[in-house]
Amino acid sequence: xxxxxxxxxxxxxxxxxxxxxxxxxxxxxxxxxxxxxxxxxxxxxxxxxxxxxxxxxxxxxxxxxxxxxxxxxxxxxxxxxxxxxxxxxxxxxxxxxxxxxxxxxxxxxxxxxxxxxxxxxxxxxxxxxxxxxxxxxxxxxxxxxxxxxxxxxxxxxxxxxxxxxxxxxxxxxxxxxxxxxxxxxxxxxxxxxxxxxxxxxxxxxxxxxxxxxxxxxxxxxxxxxxxxxxxxxxxxxxxxxxxxxxxxxxxxxxxxxxxxxxxxxxxxxxxxxxxxxxxxxxxxxxxxxxxxxxxxxxxxxxxxxxxxxxxxxxxxxxxxxxxxxxxxxxxxxxxxxxxxxxxxxxxxxxxxxxxxxxxxxxxxxxxxxxxxxxxxxxxxxxxxxxxxxxxxxxxxxxxxxxxxxxxxxxxxxxxxxxxxxxxxxxxxxxxxxxxxxxxxxxxxxxxxxxxxxxxxxxxxxxxxxxxxx
Numbered sequence: 202x203x204x205x206x207x208x209x210x211x212x213x214x215x216x217x218x219x220x221x222x223x224x225x226x227x228x229x230x231x232x233x234x235x236x237x238x239x240x241x242x243x244x245x246x247x248x249x250x251x252x253x254x255x256x257x258x259x260x261x262x263x264x265x266x267x268x269x270x271x272x273x274x275x276x277x278x279x280x281x282x283x284x285x286x287x288x289x290x291x292x293x294x295x296x297x298x299x300x301x302x303x304x305x306x307x308x309x310x311x312x313x314x315x316x317x318x319x320x321x322x323x324x325x326x327x328x329x330x331x332x333x334x335x336x337x338x339x340x341x342x343x344x345x346x347x348x349x350x351x352x353x354x355x356x357x358x359x360x361x362x363x364x365x366x367x368x369x370x371x372x373x374x375x376x377x378x379x380x381x382x383x384x385x386x387x388x389x390x391x392x393x394x395x396x397x398x399x400x401x402x403x404x405x406x407x408x409x410x411x412x413x414x415x416x417x418x419x420x421x422x423x424x425x426x427x428x429x430x431x432x433x434x435x436x437x438x439x440x441x442x443x444x445x446x447x448x449x450x451x452x453x454x455x456x457x458x459x460x461x462x463x464x465x466x467x468x469x470x471x472x473x474x475x476x477x478x479x480x481x482x483x484x485x486x487x488x489x490x491x492x493x494x495x496x497x498x499x500x501x502x503x504x505x506x507x508x509x510x511x512x513x514x515x516x517x518x519x520x521x522x523x524x525x526x527x528x529x530x531x532x533x534x535x536x537x538x539x540x541x542x543x544x545x546x547x548x549x550x551x552x553x554x555x556x557x558x559x560x561x562x563x564x565x566x567x568x569x570x571x572x573x574x575x576x577x578x579x580x581x582x583x584x585x586x587x588x589x590x591x592x593x594x595x596x597x598x599x600x601x602x603x604x605x606x607x608x609x610x611x612x613x614x615x616x617x618x619x620x621x622x623x624x625x626x627x628x629x630x631x632x633x634x635x636x637x638x639x640x641x642x643x644x645x646x647x648x649x650x651x652x653x654x655x656x657x658x659x660x661x662x663x664x665x666x667x668x669x670x
Contacts, residue, residue, distance in 0.1 A: 217427065221611040224434035228608075232441025253439040257604065260432025261590075263425040267418060268591050269360050269381065273390045274415035280394025281401070281408055291636045295528050298628050299536040300572065305471065306538040306620075307571040310463045310545035311564060317462075319455030320553025347566065349375070353385035360386070380594050387573050429607070436604035453605055456550050460613050463542045468620050472538075472627045480630035490518035491626050498619040502611075504533045507622050515626045524633045532625035539617025539624075545571040547606045548592045554605070555598070563596045570595040 212219070235249065346365050353359035363382035364375040397404040473484035494514040498507045508529060515525045548567050552559050559567065570592050589606070 217430070217611075220430035221433060224430035225437055225608045228434040228437030229441055232438040235438070235442045250439055250442055253435050253442065255435070257432050257436030257439060260425070260429055260436065261603070263428065263432075264590050267422055267425060269386060270414060270418045271422065272383075272386060272591065273393075274411050274418060276387065276390035277394040277397065277411050278408075278415055280391065281397035281404070281411075291524065291527065291632060292531075294632045294635050295531055295628065296535065298631055299532060299624075302471070302475070302624055302628070303536065303538050303541045304568065304572045306463075306467050306542040307545040307568045309466055309471070310460075310542035310571075311549060311568055313459050313463045313466075314546045314549040314553075317455060317459045318553060319452055319459050320550045321556065347384060350382050350384045351388045353382055353389070356389060358382075359389070378597070380597065381591065383570060383573075383591050383595050433604065433607045437608055440604045452550075452554065453609060456546070456605070457609055457613065459550070460543055460546050461616060463546060464539055464616050464620050467538055467542060468623060472623060476627050476630060480627070480634045482630050487518050487626075487630065488623070490514055491623060494622055494626070495619050498622045499615045502614045502618050504537075504618055504621045504625070507618075508533050511622050511625055515629050518626070518630070520626075520629045520633055524636075525629050528629045528632055529625050532628055533622075536624050536628060537621050539620030541571045542620075543613060543617050544589050544592045547589055548596065548598065551593065551603060551606065552596075552598055557598065559596060566595055567592060 235253075350363050355362075359382040361379065361381065362377050363380055363385070365378050367376040397408055401408070473488075476482050476484045476487060491511075491514045494507055494511045497510050498504065504511075511533075512525050512529050515529060516522055545567055548571065549559065549564075589603075593603070
């Protein structure tokens with residue numbers, strides 16, 4: 202009976218992933234069958250494909266809908282919602298560390314996707330790149346557009362409009378472009394957060410509003426994610442109806458390899474080196490202490506759910522409770538190394554599938570946007586899908602072929618979540634060392650003894666899920 206209960210709990214906890222896998226399989230099978238019948242009734246099949254796209258388009262529209270409020274509330278609360286009334290040395294080091302490692306992860310992803318080319322060869326991209334020439338626009342124009350879009354002339358309009366430099370008959374002017382001005386949204390959100398942090402008492406009503414809105418958005422995000430198996434099934438079905446399954450199987454395989462190799466480099470090379478060089482700690486025992494948190498992160502695919510266990514394991518590794526209690530909750534919002542790497546790879550992968558060669562400035566924008574988008578991602582399963590849309594919008598890539606990314610997100614999400622929480626824990630050790638905080642050993646504390654006795658048990662997963670519910 203206990204074993205049956207454990208199996209039942211495991212199925213319920215992973216129900217969304219199971220349904221997503223089932224939706225992918227059903228979508229592929231139905232898509233292949235419809236593709237085979239298209240030769241007989243091409244007109245009717247075209248109408249059928251249009252109908253198949255509707256449920257998938259609803260999923261994409263839902264993801265688009267969540268981007269603006271999710272990013273704004275997450276960034277504002279991440280800066281202003283902390284108990285500390287102002288930045289101190291520890292907080293400044295935490296933000297610097299998280300931004301640096303997240304940006305580094307995005308750069309690693311961009312380098313790998315350029316080298317492996319999962320969506321097509323470099324030669325093919327170069328041959329098709331001419332179609333996307335922006336005329337006389339220069340690198341300075343791109344940089345100028347980024348700076349100008351940072352400060353939107355209209356806060357309301359930034360939700361659906363941005364500007365770019367255009368040359369016409371030797372006349373230079375700013376052309377409005379439909380799409381979210383993500384740079385402006387991010388800048389305004391950060392500015393709001395910093396100002397609220399400095400004027401906490403006067404801004405408390407607005408902060409309470411942001412907290413309530415964040416709860417609502419996270420609930421809506423969960424609803425959209427629970428709909429995602431249906432939407433993904435129809436997206437995959439429509440994609441495979443008009444596409445060669447053999448070609449995309451190879452591309453998906455290379456994409457998975459690219460993401461996993463990037464995560465492995467960051468997980469086994471970058472973070473241990475940071476721990477060794479900056480925190481002066483041995484990575485092996487430190488990682489060993491984090492194993493329960495790693496297992497929970499992989500099982501739940503949620504960094505938020507894993508916060509309680511991440512804090513316990515990091516204290517067990519010898520980091521002071523004062524540092525852990527501040528850095529881990531902030532890191533669960535800001536530190537998304539795995540998500541940034543994944544979104545950078547996914548963006549260039551989709552560009553390659555579309556035979557789109559991104560310019561150097563666009564690649565820089567991709568790296569920066571993936572970094573900030575990862576910061577704005579909620580710490581819940583597959584929330585990176587929402588902010589991936591933001592990265593695609595930043596370089597004017599549509600959502601064509603995004604179904605291929607969605608098909609295996611349920612698997613990659615677990616690996617990148619595990620990378621995220623390990624980055625949080627490594628950050629605790631680094632910040633403690635650099636800030637000169639005291640480093641008392643917590644190994645004699647009762648909670649450490651309790652955790653040590655339960656390392657080999659599975660109760661910690663249930664406890665983490667219960668706390669994060």
